[in-house]
Amino acid sequence: xxxxxxxxxxxxxxxxxxxxxxxxxxxxxxxxxxxxxxxxxxxxxxxxxxxxxxxxxxxxxxxxxxxxxxxxxxxxxxxxxxxxxxxxxxxxxxxxxxxxxxxxxxxxxxxxxxxxxxxxxxxxxxxxxxxxxxxxxxxxxxxxxxxxxxxxxxxxxxxxxxxxxxxxxxxxxxxxxxxxxxxxxxxxxxxxxxxxxxxxxxxxxxxxxxxxxxxxxxxxxxxxxxxxxxxxxxxxxxxxxxxxxxxxxxxxxxxxxxxxxxxxxxxxxxxxxxxxxxxxxxxxxxxxxxxxxxxxxxxxxxxxxxxxxxxxxxxxxxxxxxxxxxxxxxxxxxxxxxxxxxxxxxxxxxxxxxxxxxxxxxxxxxxxxxxxxxxxxxxxxxxxxxxxxxxxxxxxxxxxxx
Ligand SMILES: Cc1ncc(COP(=O)(O)O)c(C=O)c1O
Numbered sequence: 548x549x550x551x552x553x554x555x556x557x558x559x560x561x562x563x564x565x566x567x568x569x570x571x572x573x574x575x576x577x578x579x580x581x582x583x584x585x586x587x588x589x590x591x592x593x594x595x596x597x598x599x600x601x602x603x604x605x606x607x608x609x610x611x612x613x614x615x616x617x618x619x620x621x622x623x624x625x626x627x628x629x630x631x632x633x634x635x636x637x638x639x640x641x642x643x644x645x646x647x648x649x650x651x652x653x654x655x656x657x658x659x660x661x662x663x664x665x666x667x668x669x670x671x672x673x674x675x676x677x678x679x680x681x682x683x684x685x686x687x688x689x690x691x692x693x694x695x696x697x698x699x700x701x702x703x704x705x706x707x708x709x710x711x712x713x714x715x716x717x718x719x720x721x722x723x724x725x726x727x728x729x730x731x732x733x734x735x736x737x738x739x740x741x742x743x744x745x746x747x748x749x750x751x752x753x754x755x756x757x758x759x760x761x762x763x764x765x766x767x768x769x770x771x772x773x774x775x776x777x778x779x780x781x782x783x784x785x786x787x788x789x790x791x792x793x794x795x796x797x798x799x800x801x802x803x804x805x806x807x808x809x810x811x812x813x814x815x816x817x818x819x820x821x822x823x824x825x826x827x828x829x830x831x832x833x834x835x836x837x838x839x840x841x842x843x844x845x846x847x848x849x850x851x852x853x854x855x856x857x858x859x860x861x862x863x864x865x866x867x868x869x870x871x872x873x874x875x876x877x878x879x880x881x882x883x884x885x886x887x888x889x890x891x892x893x894x895x896x897x898x899x900x901x902x903x904x905x906x907x908x909x910x911x912x913x914x915x916x917x918x919x920x921x922x923x924x925x926x927x928x929x930x931x932x933x934x935x936x937x938x939x940x941x942x943x944x945x946x947x948x949x
Pocket of ligand 1: 651798799
């Protein structure tokens, strides 16, 4: 056996397993052993997919819609996405500017493959969703984190952005509302970013997957809507996973300049072929059908957000920003650093999360993989009962620290 020939490809050495998927798997494994774990790791709504959407898939199956479709997605779904972008975002895209993929995560990876060369720098505001840097690294790009400040609502400072731009900068990734912080950029920030992106001639990838999960009247605006110049440099990414509780169906999409959409479609034609045929039919129903299930879900998330934010803020050592979107809270727990449990000093968010899991059986995700040491991410896509009990346990855990 020749060890060198049989070892894994070097490109994998630059990435790590998704921290969020890992914590969810750990909590699940503990539960399977009969341990009463409260999990705050979930990155998906805890609601069922609405019935009309499921029925659309059933109908597609019964109609024999079970074969390959065009690799970049069905015309019908591209048309439904184009209608959605016009209706909800005021953006005119043709079906030829749209590529349907196996989830927004897949859309994002296609974008990295289609646009980045070895050594290209990609600016990623931190805290960021864990997959962005790893996807950039996989294609040989260089992730460049851009810190944002919790005390300024994790808003992006346009001048700080400008300072990060070098001749190698090729792309900026925006995610509003943001996973993990739940922050959403106000229009003035987006306008300032758009101006810089146009002046510096860089791509903007705008991940808008949480656009409908918003509170307190926050209105999501797409950066692509700030004029033709920024639109021609933007690849908009969205999908049905979060809005319609369809995480397992794996349908996401990207819209952008025609030549980029074509390149992504070609890539997909060689890598995955089409996303699942009948899941595409279900996504058409999600986008065109009644939207009341979305409103019901968001109203429930809003109640949970209020409870989790206020109760976390009552725990000494926790400071929790009130998010305007998504279903995560991102409390600062750095005041706990330096305190000890069982003689072991807590110095990182990973150690705090390990402590919470061990001491009170509460699973949270450490902030470090999101580019924000000193924070924890808790998903409130779980029942109010779990939220109340979980936060109670965290409070109790903090009293155990010396
Ligand atoms: C910011 C962000 N973008 C993209 C995705 C991926 O969504 P999809 O299920 O469509 O691949 C997620 C899922 O967690 C996310 O949080």
